[in-house]
Amino acid sequence: MQKVWKNLTKSKEIxxxxxxxxxxxxxxxxxxxxxxxxxxxxxxxxxxxxxxMALGMLPVLISGGIDLSVSSTITLCAVVMGKFLQANPGSxxxxxxxxxxxxxxxxxxxxxxxxxxxHIPPIVATLGTQTIVMAAVLFYTNGMWISGMPDWFLSFGxxxxxxxxxxxxxxxxxxxxxFLILVGIATWLILKYTLMGxxxxxVGGNVQSATRVGYNVSRVTTFVYIYSGTLxxxxxxxxILIVKQIDPxxxxxxxxDVIAIAVLGGxxxxxxxxxxxxxxxxxxxxxVIKNGLVLVRVSSYWQKxxxxxxxxxxxxxxxxxxxxxxxxxxxxxxxE
Amino acid sequence: xxRVFLEISNVSKTFPGVKxxxxxxxxxxPGEVHALVGENGAGKSTLIKILSGVQPxxxxxxxxxxxxxxxxxxxxxAIKKGISVIYQDFALFTNxxxxxxxxxxxxxxxxKKVVSWRAIQxxxxxxxxxxxxxxxxxxxxxxxxxxxxxxxxxxxxxxQDAKMIIMDEPTSALSRGEVERLYEIIDLLKEKNMAIMFVxxxxxxxFRVSDRFxxxxxxxxxxxxxxxKITEEELIAMMVxxxxxxxxxxxxxxxxxxxxxxxxxSKKGNxxxxxxxxxxxxxxxxxxxxxxxxxxxAQAIFGISxxxxxxxxxxxEEVHIANPAQALEKGIAYIPESxxxxxLVLPKTIADNITLPLLRTFANKLGIINREKQMxxxxxxxxxxxxxxxxxxxxxxxxxxxxxxxxxxxxxISTKARILIVDEPTNGVDIGAKDEIHKILRQxxxxxTAVMVISSELPEILSVSDRIVVMRRxxxxxxxDNDAVxxxxxxxxxxx
Ligand SMILES: Nc1ncnc2c1ncn2[C@@H]1O[C@H](COP(=O)(O)OP(=O)(O)OP(=O)(O)O)[C@@H](O)[C@H]1O
Ligand SMILES: [Mg+2]
Numbered sequence: 001m002q003k004v005w006k007n008l009t010k011s012k013e014i015x016x017x018x019x020x021x022x023x024x025x026x027x028x029x030x031x032x033x034x035x036x037x038x039x040x041x042x043x044x045x046x047x048x049x050x051x052x053m054a055l056g057m058l059p060v061l062i063s064g065g066i067d068l069s070v071s072s073t074i075t076l077c078a079v080v081m082g083k084f085l086q087a088n089p090g091s092x093x094x095x096x097x098x099x100x101x102x103x104x105x106x107x108x109x110x111x112x113x114x115x116x117x118x119h120i121p122p123i124v125a126t127l128g129t130q131t132i133v134m135a136a137v138l139f140y141t142n143g144m145w146i147s148g149m150p151d152w153f154l155s156f157g158x159x160x161x162x163x164x165x166x167x168x169x170x171x172x173x174x175x176x177x178x179f180l181i182l183v184g185i186a187t188w189l190i191l192k193y194t195l196m197g198x199x200x201x202x203v204g205g206n207v208q209s210a211t212r213v214g215y216n217v218s219r220v221t222t223f224v225y226i227y228s229g230t231l232x233x234x235x236x237x238x239x240i241l242i243v244k245q246i247d248p249x250x251x252x253x254x255x256x257d258v259i260a261i262a263v264l265g266g267x268x269x270x271x272x273x274x275x276x277x278x279x280x281x282x283x284x285x286x287x288v289i290k291n292g293l294v295l296v297r298v299s300s301y302w303q304k305x306x307x308x309x310x311x312x313x314x315x316x317x318x319x320x321x322x323x324x325x326x327x328x329x330x331x332x333x334x335x336e
Numbered sequence: 337x338x339r340v341f342l343e344i345s346n347v348s349k350t351f352p353g354v355k356x357x358x359x360x361x362x363x364x365x366p367g368e369v370h371a372l373v374g375e376n377g378a379g380k381s382t383l384i385k386i387l388s389g390v391q392p393x394x395x396x397x398x399x400x401x402x403x404x405x406x407x408x409x410x411x412x413x414a415i416k417k418g419i420s421v422i423y424q425d426f427a428l429f430t431n432x433x434x435x436x437x438x439x440x441x442x443x444x445x446x447x448k449k450v451v452s453w454r455a456i457q458x459x460x461x462x463x464x465x466x467x468x469x470x471x472x473x474x475x476x477x478x479x480x481x482x483x484x485x486x487x488x489x490x491x492x493x494x495x496q497d498a499k500m501i502i503m504d505e506p507t508s509a510l511s512r513g514e515v516e517r518l519y520e521i522i523d524l525l526k527e528k529n530m531a532i533m534f535v536x537x538x539x540x541x542x543f544r545v546s547d548r549f550x551x552x553x554x555x556x557x558x559x560x561x562x563x564x565k566i567t568e569e570e571l572i573a574m575m576v577x578x579x580x581x582x583x584x585x586x587x588x589x590x591x592x593x594x595x596x597x598x599x600x601x602s603k604k605g606n607x608x609x610x611x612x613x614x615x616x617x618x619x620x621x622x623x624x625x626x627x628x629x630x631x632x633x634a635q636a637i638f639g640i641s642x643x644x645x646x647x648x649x650x651x652x653e654e655v656h657i658a659n660p661a662q663a664l665e666k667g668i669a670y671i672p673e674s675x676x677x678x679x680l681v682l683p684k685t686i687a688d689n690i691t692l693p694l695l696r697t698f699a700n701k702l703g704i705i706n707r708e709k710q711m712x713x714x715x716x717x718x719x720x721x722x723x724x725x726x727x728x729x730x731x732x733x734x735x736x737x738x739x740x741x742x743x744x745x746x747x748x749i750s751t752k753a754r755i756l757i758v759d760e761p762t763n764g765v766d767i768g769a770k771d772e773i774h775k776i777l778r779q780x781x782x783x784x785t786a787v788m789v790i791s792s793e794l795p796e797i798l799s800v801s802d803r804i805v806v807m808r809r810x811x812x813x814x815x816x817d818n819d820a821v822x823x824x825x826x827x828x829x830x831x832x
Contacts, residue, residue, distance in 0.1 A: 193451050195443055198436065205431035212390075212427060214412040214444045272431035 012266035016281040020288055027292040034295055037166035041174060043287040046242065048180040049074075049235045050254065051283040054261035055180075055187045056231030058279050059224040061262050062191070064204040064271025065115065065122040067225060070232045071255045072133035073107045075248055077236035079137050082146035082246040089150040096153065100233040107133065108229020112222030126225075130255070137248055147245035157241030176238050180283075183231060188276040196223055204271030260311040261286045268318050341366050341500055341531045342387075342401050342419070348394040349382050349555075351734070354725060356382040357393070360557040362550055364500060364531045369522060369545050371534045371563075374552035374575055375766040376738025377724045380535045383552075384502050387533075388421040389414035416445070420493030421502040424509075424737075426485050428477050428492075435460035435473035438492045445496075463491040466528075467521055483514035490521060500531040505737070507541060508763050511627045512792070519545060537738070537766050538793070539568050551575055554724075576768045584799055584818075585619075585778050591802075592616030594651075595786045596668075596755050598637065601646030606632040607810040610646070614755060614786040619777055621801030621818070622790045624830045629810040630790045631673060634757045638670035639663045650755070669753035671745060673760040673790075680732050680744055687714040687728035690746045717746040720776060722769055738765045745773060749780065756780060757788045762796060774800045794823045806830050 028035040044051075053070050060067045077100040084099060085091065107129070114125035160172030191197035199220040202210040211217055240246060259269075265282025267274030289310065293303045343363040349356045357379045364370045372380050385391040389408030393399075399406050401417050408414045414421075421427075428437050439456030460473045469487045477485060486506065493501050507515045522545055525532060536542055542549070543563060551558040551574045558574055566574075596614040601607070607629035614620055622630045636643040639657035648655055650666045657663045663670070681689055691698065691710050698710045714728045721742040723735075732740060741764055749756065758777070762770045777800055781787050791797050797804055797818075804821060806814040806829040814829040 195449055195451055198440060198443075198451055201432055202429050202440075205429040206427065209427040209429060212411040213441055214410075214415075272429075 013275070013278050013281060016265065016278065016285060020281065020285050023285075023288050023292060027288070027295055031295040033167070034291070037164050038169060038171045039291070041171055041177065043291045044180070044284075045174045045176045047283060047287040047290070048176040049239045049242070050257055050261055050286065051180045051280075052183050052231050052235040052238060053228075053254075053258045054265070054279055054283060055183050055276065056228035056235075057258050057262045058187065058265075058267055058274050058276065059191065059197075059200050060122075060228050061259070061267045061269060062204045062271065062274045063200045063221060063224045064207070065221065065224060066126065066259065066269065067108075067111065067228045068123065068126040068255045069107065069111060069130040069133065070228060070235075070258055071251045071253060072130040072137070073104050073229050073232035074236045074239070074254070075137050075251050076107060076133050077103045077233040078240060078246045078251075079141055079146065079248055081236060081240065082149070085149050085153060086146070091150075093153065093156050097234065097237050100237045101230045102233070104229040104231070104233025104236070105226050106229070107232070108226040109222065111229070112225035115225065116218040116221050134252060141248045143248055145245055145247050149240065149244060153241075154244055157244070176242060179234065179238050183234065184276055184280060190227075191276060196220065200224060201272060204273075206272075256311055257286070257307065260307075260314060263314045263318055264310075269315055270319065339365060340400075340403075342399075344387075344397065344399045347383065347386060347397040347399070349379070349386060349391070350394055353727075354734075356555050357386075357552075358555045360552060360555070362557075362560075364533055366499065366531050367526050367529045368547045369526060369532045369534055370548045370550065371536065371542050371546035372550050372552065373535070373537075373542060373571065374558075375554075375768055376742070376764075377554070377736040378552040378575075378766075379555040380552060381504060381736060382555075384421060384504055384533075384535070387414065387419055387502065412445075415441075415496055415498075418497065418499035419502065420496055420498035420500070421504070422486065422489045422493065422506060424504055424506075426489040428485060428489055430476075430478040430485075432477065433473065434464075434471055434475050434477060434480070434488050437477055437488055438463050438473075438495045441492065441496050459495050460491070463495040466494055467491055467524065469521075481514075482509045483511070483517065486510070486518070487521070490525075494525075498530065500533065501525065502533045502535075504535045505537070505764055506534075507536065507538065512625045515541070537764060539571070539767070542571075543568065553577060572767055575766070585774065591618050592784060596637075597647075597649040598633075599647040599649075601633065601636060601643045601648065603632065603636055603641070603643040606636075606641075607643075607807075610812055612805055612812065612815065614788060616754075616784050616786050617781050618802040619781050619787040619789060619800055620803045620805060621797035622788060622805050622807060623792065623794065623797045623826060624807035624813075625792065628807040628830070630807050631759050632810075633807075634670055634759060634788070634790060637663070638668060638757065640670075664751075664753070667754035668757065669748050669751050669755070670757040671748045671759060671761065673763060680740055680747075682733040683731060685729050685731055686718065686723065686735070686743055687711065689732050689743050690714050690717050690728075690750060692747060694750055713750070717750060720772070721746050722772055738769065741765050742769060742773070745776075749776065753785065755786045755788070757790070759790045760792065761789065762791070762793070770796070794826055797826070798823065 024035060033039060053074065057067055057070065080103050081096055081100050085096065111126050111129055114120045115122050157175065159175040161178065162172045163170045164172065191200065199210065199215040202215050203217055203220050207217060261282040262274065262279055263269060264285050265280070266278035290303070293306060298306065340363050345361040347360050348358055360379070360383065362372070362383065372383065374380055386393045389411040406417060435457050439459035442459060443451055443456070457473060464471055464473065467487065467490060471480070471484055471487060477488060480488065490501065507518060510518060522532060534545060546563045548560060548562055549566065549571060550560045553575065592615055594613045595616050599611050601610040610633050624630055635641050637648060637657070639659045639662055642658055648657065650668070655666055657666065681692070687710065691714060695705060698705050700706065711728065718726045718728060723739050723742050732743060735743065745761060762773055765773065777787050777789065789797070789800055798821065801818050804816050804818050804826065805812055806826055808830055
């Protein structure tokens with residue numbers, strides 16, 4: 001029993017959960033509307049976009065890489081889909097979703113090849129593709145919004161599941177949250193039960209040994225970037241299903257929020273460590289912080305400052321922690 | 337018993353400018369411990385890399401496994417043929433569980449897409465049971481002691497149905513008790529008909545575990561003999577090509593005044609009530625088992641992790657050293673024990689590494705470095721420590737393990753500190769160079785430096801020290817002059 005308790009207090013997840021609870025209580029005291037099912041569904045729906053991308057970022061971080069191009073990938077996919085739907089209003093939702101995911105996967109494949117075949121450090125490769133793709137998309141769209149999606153598409157985004165009474169209304173779980181949950185389950189299955197998933201942890205832990213025991217490091221690395229790109233594509237669909245139009249500018253810079261979610265959830269930017277459960281907590285934490293800042297009326301510029309500080313602090317704490325652990329002295333049993 | 341598992345001949349390996357192996361041969365039988373011995377740079381690690389498929393040999397090499405000619409294109413090929421290596425860093429996934437480290441290989445080998453955790457757990461448990469070691473399969477490897485990590489690495493080899501296990505200097509990071517445990521495991525593996533190739537520089541250990549020796553010198557095959565048909569002296573002569581006698585240097589010099597005085601130094605969980613003095617011109621050997629707290633005392637004095645209480649005086653002045661920079665300022669230098677991580681810039685040349693701490697002394701007023709002066713100093717150190725190859729432009733990462741250690745030593749000794757603390761200075765260093773290093777430490781003492789040597793090797797302590805301090809479980813249990821002291825007397829103080 002004591003051991004279970006020790007493990008619990010040691011695990012990162014518990015401390016994240018504790019922070020979420022404390023924050024939720026504080027915000028509820030200031031604004032009682034915060035702790036309602038309908039508000040929870042609302043904030044999770046709007047954050048599902050970042051959540052899905054964070055679940056794609058997770059394997060990349062675990063493998064010891066980083067993907068800065070998710071912002072450009074989601075923009076690219078959104079624009080491609082917008083143009084496609086404008087041209088083919090008679091298409092259907094399955095085609096639309098698949099199209100986005102394929103475009104995202106291709107963008108990820110490019111990153112993967114740059115990293116594995118040309119040995120470009122991930123941070124440089126993905127920053128490069130981000131800049132190029134973003135500029136190309138903005139050039140192509142002139143930065144103009146795309147709207148006029150077909151009705152069948154828009155109404156798909158309003159689907160809700162179940163009926164829960166909350167604050168005088170009856171609300172259901174939005175389809176966007178279902179997307180998030182399905183992606184979470186898929187990512188968990190991949191990481192835990194496939195050899196590819198274990199390879200991701202192995203590569204992030206020790207590349208040399210991973211090669212020695214026979215993991216195909218290039219394949220693993222390529223896979224994580226493709227996966228991240230694919231989920232950025234799915235996030236593009238999710239986004240349009242919420243805002244119903246496409247603004248090519250909204251997502252520039254969002255890669256940092258995405259990385260922050262994964263790191264808040266316990267993934268390490270130095271590789272080898274991270275869980276889906278933790279990332280979910282990271283999503284909730286991020287959603288609570290953002291919503292809390294709004295509810296306690298922090299101006300939107302200061303919100304950015306606060307988010308920036310949170311990102312910096314979480315990432316540096318992670319790096320410093322890992323260092324300290326490495327430098328820890330051996331313990332000697334001193335005779336008393 | 338005469339069946340041969342592995343037989344190699346005509347094996348050469350050429351690096352640009354260096355012939356690391358020149359036409360060597362080697363063979364090993366099931367159930368035998370065959371030690372590969374030789375000086376630093378003799379080519380032992382290179383042969384291991386070839387046998388494990390990490391590096392290909394030159395054209396013309398002949399490798400027979402159970403009579404069949406073979407080639408390794410990839411480390412996996414070697415593992416499939418039954419050859420596993422316990423690397424010095426164990427090559428484990430420290431972020432994953434013990435079970436996964438041991439059991440996942442089968443899944444990889446069978447190219448399964450889906451992982452069965454039940455099968456992995458079982459595989460791990462079987463391997464740990466086979467070795468008769470108690471380690472929690474669900475523990476994260478990072479949290480295990482070095483000795484346990486090594487056991488996990490061995491279990492992982494067992495789980496891969498290894499028929500031959502290669503161990504490259506496996507005891508260099510273990511305490512004495514852990515070494516005994518490793519010997520037991522080796523005996524057990526032998527009993528189960530495993531072939532074990534063993535590399536070490538420690539004579540007592542070589543004679544304890546080996547059935548046969550094969551000697552390499554400068555990349556060449558010298559000979560193979562049965563362990564019970566050769567004496568220690570003869571083996572050393574084979575290795576170095578000349579006779580080396582172990583000298584005792586005690587009390588040759590006049591002691592100077594006290595330069596370091598430590599009183600009641602304590603640190604919770606590390607050491608307690610440590611008091612001793614260092615005189616200018618003497619070498620004091622700190623011995624005891626690994627984990628007795630010797631390195632921790634040194635690191636406290638040097639400011640890496642300061643003590644909780646107690647007084648340190650340098651000369652007459654009481655000092656409170658909070659970090660290594662302050663220690664260096666007070667004239668204290670500390671050479672840590674692990675050569676790979678602390679002290680070498682691997683992608684830099686030997687010359688750069690040696691002169692890193694004293695580049696300023698080669699610079700003129702404008703800060704421009706006098707290359708000539710730098711190079712001649714470097715040459716001197718290379719010669720003095722017998723670094724091989726003696727080419728100052730060689731990168732540190734291209735050196736053999738023992739030669740890297742010599743470069744680290746040169747780097748810090750050349751700073752000319754008043755008080756020099758060296759931690760396991762000859763770990764992984766061959767017998768000839770060991771004596772060179774001892775001579776240098778003595779020379780430093782003669783020039784007035786106070787030298788503190790931490791070593792678990794008793795012959796080394798007896799050879800180099802004027803005075804011996806024994807520690808056990810965080811406390812000093814004895815301080816004695818090194819005149820009529822015997823190994824047994826020291827061991828007694830270190831153990832009970
Ligand atoms: N990558 C490399 N490039 C150039 N030379 C190398 C390289 N690796 C090893 N060598 C050289 O090959 C020789 C043999 O080195 P090796 O590491 O096999 O020695 P060793 O017998 O293991 O020595 P030690 O006891 O010090 O570990 C050395 O002269 C070394 O400098
Ligand atoms: Mg070696």
